[in-house]
Amino acid sequence: MLGTFPGVKRWSETDDVLQAALLRLHRSLAVVKPSSSTEFYGLAALQIRRELLDLAKHYYGPEGIGYNHHSDTGSIINGNPSNSQPHSLGDWSRFHEAVNALPDKQKQVVDLLWYEGLTQQLAADLLCVSLATIKRRWAEARVMLCNSIEDFERIETGN
16 A cells, blocks of 8 residues: 555655554544444554555645655656556545545445455455455446546636
8 A cells, every 4th residue: 555655655664654554443443343344444444544644744744854855656767657646645635535435335345455455356255245246346436436536626627
């Protein structure tokens, strides 16, 4: 997951992000009691999302150490710049807001596949559904996310 946050990756190690996300999860488990493993994974994904966004804000906010520094993700050197990932903190925030707005079934799949990094088969086993159902929900979620992000862009540009 940290690989998709290249600006944060420049300043924080994966182990540090994991530890901070686990501490958040531990604190949240004192308040929230997940009734299933699916709810637990959803809560864990939420804490990972929050930690990554907080780190991005910390490093790239107006007073952050990375605010005026360029982070080369290697894409320029490797000759494969990616246009499919958000490039700014605002873009990441809109992405995560769009994930939070997804219907529960699609959000569960995004949490398991995107944030938790599970395979589609493991997600299907965990949710007790077929692999075809996971693939369908994943495709639906991606379309919904794309539409949501396009709607954000239309609002910002006034089109």
